[in-house]
Amino acid sequence: MSRWGLTIPLTGLSLAEHQEIVTSLPALGYTDAWSAETNGTDAFTPLALASQWAPELRLGPAIVPVYTRGPALLAQQAATLADLAPGRFVMGIGTSSDTIVERWNGIPFEEPYKRVRDTLRFLRRALSGEKVKEEYDTFTVKGFKLEKAPDTPPPIVLAALRPGMLRLAAREADGAITNWLAPKDVRTVRSELGEEPELIARLFVCPTENADEARAIGRWMIAAYMTVPVYKAFHEWLGRGEALKAMNDAWAAGDRKRALEVIPDEVVDDLVVHGSPEACRARVREYVENGLTTPVLAIVPGGGLSAADAVRALAPDA
Template sequence: MGRWGITLPLTGVPVLDHRALVAELAGLGYTDVWSAETAGTDAFTPLALAAQWSDRVRLGTAIAPVYTRGPATLAMTAATLAEVSGGRFVLGIGSSSPAIVERWNGVPFHEPFKRTRDTLRFLKAALTGEKVSEEYETFTVRGFKLERAPAHPVPIMLAALRPGMLRLAGREADGAITNWLGAADVPKVRAEMGGGELAARIFVCPTEDADAARALGRMLISTYLTVPAYAAFHDWLGRGEALRPMHEAWASGDRRGAGALIPDDVVDALIVHGGVDRCRARVAEYAANGVDTPVIALLPTGGDQLDLVRALAPGA
């Protein structure tokens, strides 16, 4: 295997309780720790701690929204993480979603492609230590310069689902971060992106209870894939007709019934489940199909999550 990542913090586990696990990760074969940012921890604080608990794993945000922090604040935060990690930090940015940006943070979710593109271009300049005065299409920066530029280059990756953002990631960023796709979908995404690193967050539910795994998967799929960007992504991937009943039920207000209408084969494509050996093999399929950095997102099964992370390691 090449890279093998884990999403931290784990669901329901306090941030500080990850210290011993993070110290073990590199020895287990994990190369990466990636954070997330929705309504739990922020994307950066857990990584700053992990940088002190391990001097080997790479650390990345997947992702930090481009709307909820100003461009200069993003640059300062990235520079700080690069410093405290000794150059092991990757900044993953993306548009996020209308719920997170507008409903929770009170920021208009306007022209997400352009805002992401403009933020990428600003950060590429600012993180070199250059003084930036620029009128971008979606914001203007006048006279910003980092007091201390990072000693090591900070790779920037873009959250990307469909062709436009995937091409932007391949053309101007250091790579793309994607999720909610099956292993068989990877070649289509890889081909659209072209060059650069491709990371994918893969939802893993290590349990032999297929009914329980599928029930959890249906709940998550109906919540995420009804977001317009994800709905369009799966239309592009070819699942539009299979997911149409779910979308119709959701639109009518039948949220509970929507999940029940997701076919088993869709759930099984998007949620890795089964025993730990099978799950590890399924994650490896993503890598074989073109994902450079598979990143496990562990779904709760009732088992000890720290032990499950150990069991899912590539060298286990």
């Protein structure tokens, strides 16, 4: 196993409480730490701290929305992390969702494919030190140049859930990021991305042998994600449209309780890794065997383990 990542921050811990855990990660066999950005911490601050706590780790946001910061600010933040972790930072960008972009931030969620493409092209030029003056389809930049471009421009990877974005990642980026998929789905994603580019996936892992506990947690998470249009479309493409139809219908009708009840156990077991720590590690390796380059564990509290204990129990070298 070449790479084994962890999502930070961990649920239930403040950023300040992460220092000891993050410092321990390389010795446990973790190679990467990846942040996220929804309604908790921002994507960059946890990585800035991790860059100093564990200089061996590769770091990246999975992902930063391309709408909620201007292009120049995205370049500045990427350059800052590249300076803190030279040669060890990967910039992950994506559309995010209409909920985060439009409902929470009041920004129109328009032409997502073009916005990601344009941001990728701008960042390539800006992070190489070029002065950018360009009219893109979705924004215009008039003469921006980084005060200090990174000595080593960071790779850029794209959040990609369906063929169009996967093909863009294959053509112009350094890899793709996905999530909420089963091991068998990796082959479907690879069919569009190709065999060569890096494929990163956040895997939700609940280390408990109580299947009812794991499935109850998983149903809440699946309902929250799979009713969002981008994820609904993703799973229709993957072939789960019929399996999730009853959930989506109940959710659309405002019946949240019913929506949870009708999610099949098989779907939860497909999409949420659960069981003993040994079983969870074996399941993660199934993803790799099917073509995943970099598994990134998102630890879901369960089984009575503390966050630190779960990190240790799920380490590849455990």
